Amino acid sequence: MALFKTKTDMSVAQMQLKIPNHIAIIMDGNGRWAKRRLMPRVAGHKSAMNTVKKIATAASDLGVKVLTLYTFSTENWSRPSDEVNFLMQLPIDFFNDFVPDLIKNNIKVQVMGDIEGLPDATQISVKNAIKQTAQGTGMILNFALNYGGQIEIIEATKKLAQQVANGEILPDDIDETTFSQALQTGNLGSMAAPDLMIRTSGELRLSNFMPYQSAYSELYFTDILWPDYTAENLVEAIESFTLRDRRFGGLNDKIESEP
Ligand code: IPE
Numbered sequence: 001m002a003l004f005k006t007k008t009d010m011s012v013a014q015m016q017l018k019i020p021n022h023i024a025i026i027m028d029g030n031g032r033w034a035k036r037r038l039m040p041r042v043a044g045h046k047s048a049m050n051t052v053k054k055i056a057t058a059a060s061d062l063g064v065k066v067l068t069l070y071t072f073s074t075e076n077w078s079r080p081s082d083e084v085n086f087l088m089q090l091p092i093d094f095f096n097d098f099v100p101d102l103i104k105n106n107i108k109v110q111v112m113g114d115i116e117g118l119p120d121a122t123q124i125s126v127k128n129a130i131k132q133t134a135q136g137t138g139m140i141l142n143f144a145l146n147y148g149g150q151i152e153i154i155e156a157t158k159k160l161a162q163q164v165a166n167g168e169i170l171p172d173d174i175d176e177t178t179f180s181q182a183l184q185t186g187n188l189g190s191m192a193a194p195d196l197m198i199r200t201s202g203e204l205r206l207s208n209f210m211p212y213q214s215a216y217s218e219l220y221f222t223d224i225l226w227p228d229y230t231a232e233n234l235v236e237a238i239e240s241f242t243l244r245d246r247r248f249g250g251l252n253d254k255i256e257s258e259p
């Protein structure tokens with residue numbers, strides 16, 4: 001991205017934004033947001049739902065092609081059952097309320113994670129939302145729900161091992177292309193890897209989120225708690241992304257590649 005020679009050549013105001021094809025967000029900090037307001041943790045999750053609506057709409061308006069949102073991890077089952085139950089109800093409320101807007105915005109819902117491991121009512125709601133938005137040709141809104149990155153890699157490995165055992169493929173046929181097709185993001189093809197990965201709330205870790213796909217993602221961390229996150233904050237992250245020099249191990253700049 002040789003957009004500018006140096007970062008100081010151009011102020012952010014003049015900058016032409018480079019919109020990432022795929023943005024993934026670790027939406028963190030709901031509990032702390034509620035605690036600061038002396039409210040129960042679940043109040044933070046409820047507020048988070050409105051942020052999802054705002055940010056999904058903003059990303060779609062900006063021309064993002066895939067927005068992946070880390071909604072519930074395979075490790076989040078270890079939380080108190082009241083909180084887990086609340087989190088399992090949220091997708092139902094969210095889709096009941098927001099599917100008409102998603103359809104209006106031509107957004108298509110997709111889900112990655114162990115859907116069968118969700119309570120029946122949550123599964124039904126998720127599957128309905130996928131069906132109802134299936135005609136969408138705009139942004140893919142990909143919810144990571146009951147998702148764990150390590151188990152995703154293990155499941156992909158098992159799938160490929162079974163294909164080898166069945167004589168369908170040879171061990172040598174397993175490469176980056178076949179492996180990434182076997183992951184939960186397989187249907188996203190060349191857009192499976194997030195270009196920009198954002199985590200809110202100040203935690204500096206990925207917490208088992210897309211470990212394979214994030215190999216070359218640009219990482220962006222902000223202290224803002226997810227319920228407070230705004231469309232302007234998303235644009236700030238994209239501004240930072242615009243200024244990144246993505247080299248993928250090579251040399252990008254003409255000057256850099258001169259001997
Ligand atoms: C993120 O917010 C939402 C989920 C993990 C489901 P948290 O609930 O983790 O909020 P904090 O990190 O405790 O503040």
Ligand code: IPE
Pocket residue numbers: 026027028029070071072073076203205207
């Ligand atoms: C990651 O946040 C999971 C989601 C945002 C859904 P956590 O709050 O569960 O992560 P840790 O426990 O701080 O690593």
Ligand code: MG
Pocket residue numbers: 028029030
């Ligand atoms: Mg957290």
